[in-house]
Amino acid sequence: MGADSREGHAGRGTRESRSRRVVVLAACGGLLMTGCATMPDSGDVQEVRGANQGDSQVRVYAVAPRDNADPDEIVDGFLEAMTSDDPGFATARKYLTKQAARTWKPEQSITVLTTAPDRDQADRNADPDNQGRAYPLSGRKIATVDARHAYQPISPATYLQSIHVVQQPTGNGKEKEWRIDSLPPGLVLGEADFLRNYRSVNKYYFASGEDWVVADPVYIRQRQDPVTRMDPVTQTVRALLEGPTNWLKPAVDSSFPSGTELKKGVTTLTTDDQSTLKVPLNTKADLVGAQPCRRMAAQLLFTLRDLTSVRVEQVELQGSTGQSLCRLGKGQAAEFAAVRDTERDESPYFVDEHHKLMMLDVGGKEANAPIEVPGPLGKGATRLRSVAVDRGETRAAGVGENGRDLFVSSITTEQEAAPAILSSKAAKPTDRLSAPSWGGRGDLWIADRDPAAPQLWMVPDGSGESVKVRTPWLEDDARIESLRVSADGVRIALVVTRGGDTTLQIGRVQRQTTGEEPVVSVLDLQPAAPRMESVTAVSWAGPSRLVVVGKEAGGVQQIRYLQTDGSTSATSVLPGLSGVTSVAAPHKDSVPVVADSGDDGIVRLAPGTNWQPVVKTGTSPVYPG
Structure with a gap:
């Protein structure tokens, strides 16, 4: 049965027949029910429906094949058993021949489909010797997990x-x-089954050559891993020690010595009464120095903070004989965060009806009047089209009203307007400069949308000589409509138009110095919203999450949260809002999202509320960054 709805139809396994293969239970206290389901000790196995088909509290228990089961039942039973938490997938292997059971590696990969795979009737022509039966599987593939x-x-x-x-x-x-002797590699799951069994976790590594961490999202099992028998905390630590994902690896470093693993036999990690997590490592970590050990502990603390199943206030790393290598608390780890002044509330900014930079006060129950900003872009004479404010909220970058020129100035003191630091030669305003964005290193990024010479630029510290960014993918009819750089400066979200399609891509920022000249590249673009037919706007909303405005095929405009790896969940859609042209999200969840909704002006969305008007006339709302 699983978490997906699998409607029966002619020639395919029906929901009723499949429900005999598994038992679905809700964890006690996990759902609002009058009681807790238990395993029956007699009678037929019955289907137990959870309150939410994608709910992670729902458990699926595989049932072994019955004696003399026909081949249809064998295939259906195996497809169901793949969705269970059965240790070692032992029950699923009972549906396989001995050879297939030995060679099948469910941990090798996961293929994610929109719904559970459809099983057609056996194609007897596919086995001319009539030694077996081949059952076609079909569906819509939306992702893989390596x-x-x-x-x-x-x-x-x-x-x-x-x-x-x-x-x-x-x-x-x-x-x-009847037994299965040939099957697709790894696991094949419908999206709801995948989200029920797996959860997204951010691993953390250091930006190459820097002292702040970068999020690297991966998926681990919600409960004990069937293959390793590890609990979620131990799975997460093991995933961190394995190193960064292949995509992020060229731009980050791990402080753990190569080959560092958990001590052999460790499958459970729990905190003590002081909320300290002790992590025993193998001999590779025995000779690590004090400062590298602190960085290792910081990677662990950042990685474990999103796990709701455990509260870790301090990490102690232990060597192969149990000796303490170092301890680090959450407060000490904060020095390695990409955004370090987390106590100060972020303030959103926007361009008002007079094309001036203004600051919004959106934190109270009622939105207050906008606040004038000092400097040429605020109280001065420069008329703006779009803006960006640096993360320290001391400087702003603004594109002039005609879209041609980029200006940078202080927003804390009055000063004379400085000349433009970058200009576009395009004929039309809409083909000129995009809205700018400040990276975590203090660098300023902007795209020139000139059809004759589309280009991505980086201005070191917002004041140095502009650097032309290497973008080998920016050719033919492609151009960057808008961009947002992450707080860690390692990733960049790009709204790219190519061949009439406007898509959201995540690029990896790589830097190297050749002689005196810095070389900056944006490489290996990955789709972040492949199911959206078009994307209008994007904003970072934390270390590895984005707020995206766009449309799915045949749908209406929606605003939703997406992970930078392109994954999503059923609860990620924000309340409906029409005509949105731009959106801005804070680094912390406690501060409202703001958006430009056309006729409604600038609006805000505080946690647990609906959209509320802030300013009737204004455009380009942004948070620092």
Whole structure:
């Protein structure tokens, strides 16, 4: 049965027949129910429906194949058993031949479909010797997860595979039973089953050559991992020690010595009564120095902070003989954060009806009047089209009203207007400069949308000589409509138009110095919203999350949260709002999201509320960054 709705139809396994293969239970206290389901000790196995088909509290228990099961039941039973938490997938392996059970590696990969795979009737022509039966599997493939737990989304595509069954002798050698001898690699799950069994976790590594951490999202099991038998905390630590995902690896460093692993046999990690997590490592960590050990502990603390199942206030790293290598608390780890002044509330800014930079006060119950900003871009004479404020809220970058020129000035003191630091030669305002964005290193980024010479620029510290960013993918009819750089400066969100399609891409920022000249590149673009037919706007909303405005095929405009790896959840859609042209999200969840909604002007969305008007006339709302 699983978490997906699988409606029966002619020639395919029905929901009713499949529900005999598994038992679905809700964890006690996890759902609002009058009681807790338990395993029956007699009678037929019955389907138990959870309150939410994608709810992570729902448990699926696999049921072994019955004696003399027909081949249809074998295939259906195996597809269901793949969705369970069965240790070692032992029950699922009972549906396989001995050889297939030995070679099947469910941990090797996950194929994610929109719904559970459809199983067609056996195609007997696919086995001309009539030694078995081949069952076609089909669906819409939306993502894969590799052996390093990295989620890779794709635009929905046709999935076609098959499962082959043969008859093999039973244990007594006198009869035969149907078993699967050929199957697709890894696990094949519908999206709801995937989200029920797996959860997104951010691992953290250091930006190359820097002292702040970068989020690297991966997926781990919600509960004990069937293959490693590790609990979620231990799975997360193990994933961190394995190193960054292949996509992020060229731009980050791990402080753990190569080959560092958990001490052999460790499958459970728990905190003591002081909320200290002790992590025993192998011999590779025994000779680590004090400062590298602190950085290792910081990576662990940042990685574990999103796990709601455990509260970790301090980490102690232990060597191979149990000796303490170092301890680090959450307060001490804060020095390694990409955004360090987390106590100060962020303030959003916007361009008012007079094309001036203004600051918004959106934190109270009622939105207060906008506040004038000092300097040429606020109280001065420069008329603006779009803006960006640096993360320290001391400087602003603004594109002039005609879209041609980029200016930078203080927003804390009055000063004379400085000349433009970058200009576009495009004829039309809409083909000139995009809205700017400040990176975590204090660098300023902007795109020139000139059809004759589309280009991405980086201005070191917002005041140095402009650097032309290497973008080997920016060719033909492609151009960057808008961009937002992450707080860590390692990733950049790009709204890219190519061939009439406007998509959201995440690029990796890589830096190197050749002689005196810095070389900055944005490489390996990955789709972040492949199921959206068009994307209008994007904003960072934390270390690895984005707020995206766009439309799915045939749908209406929506605003939703997405992970930078392109994954999402059923609860990620924000309340509806029409005509949104731009959106801005804070680094902390406690501060409202703001948006430009056309006729409604600038609006805000505080946690637990609906959209509320802030300013009737204004455009380009932004948070620092």
